[in-house]
Amino acid sequence: MEDGLSFDISGARSALKDAGIVFKENVPAGDCTTFKTGGEISIVACPQTSQQYTACISTFKKNNVPFYILGNGSNLLVLDGGFHGVLVSTVQMDSVSVDGHLITALAGTRLKALVNASVRHGLTGLEFAGGIPGTVGGGVYMNAGAYDGELSDFIDSALVSDGDGNVKTLSNADLHLSYRHSRLMDEPLFLISCTFRLTSGDREASMEKVRRLNARRREKQPLEYPSAGSTFKRPEGHFAGALIEAAGMKGVSVGGAQVSEKHAGFIINKDNASASDIAALIEKVQQAVFRTSGVVLEPEVRMIGTEAKK
């Protein structure tokens, strides 16, 4: 759990102003996460170019300003005490270019936009990701996947900053990608852009696949409520949803948070849940599943910030 306790907010403010980077202060986490809840974030900075992005990361790292990268916030829970530091949002860094079978997108590009661009160019492979509501940066960090694919199957290389002013290209192998894991989780490496290697396909067939998978999501997932998608990783040899259901936790609530009745793998913000309702329900589900099956469920959702003062 990341936790910036106290930091030089005026220093961070001046650095952002000097670099011409747009930022907002005291932003409710509900405004920038799909859980639509959580405490306040001291500063959300929105670099518009990769130069601004790498420069502000280096400045914050050098000056020990606590910072964290924010994509679309679709896999993030900010605890109720808030995040005392800077969230560096990538969402303004959004562009896609195509060169033969290679398609390159900046970190803040929505996966949906990447998939649409690939399909428009008659390229196939990424259709599985068309309904994942994250960015390319969050997708690579998480090695996002669905149905029959994972981003790792198609990543050619990634451009990353190490926060010390160095930008390097990492190959697919260098990224140490595995199920919902990448090297970006283990080291201070910040994705600038990613290049995917696809194959030539049939545009109509690709569009049809995206439509079919999106319809399947709408049918099976509680998309009408705020959530972060699947709350837990799939434990080897099991399905989290089935274990949760077998533990009698489907539909169980803590405050306004509920284990979805439509899909037990999702914890939803059903009715003005606080982040601590969600965190408490995550723990309750883990305990119940461990008691009934002996399986340890590991959250897929990332948590940052501090608990609210009691």
Ligand SMILES: Cc1cc2nc3c(=O)[nH]c(=O)nc-3n(C[C@H](O)[C@H](O)[C@H](O)COP(=O)(O)OP(=O)(O)OC[C@H]3O[C@@H](n4cnc5c(N)ncnc54)[C@H](O)[C@@H]3O)c2cc1C
């Ligand atoms: C309704 C719903 C359905 C979902 N379905 C799926 C699914 O089918 N498959 C799946 O895998 N996930 C799914 N998710 C979860 C989520 O969309 C993915 O994990 C997605 O990849 C997160 O991307 P993001 O941009 O929102 O990342 P964020 O939530 O903003 O961040 C997630 C993590 O990535 C890091 N990060 C973000 N950008 C960068 C960067 N540029 N450099 C370094 N680190 C970075 C953040 O610091 C954070 O640790 C779903 C979520 C929802 C709400």
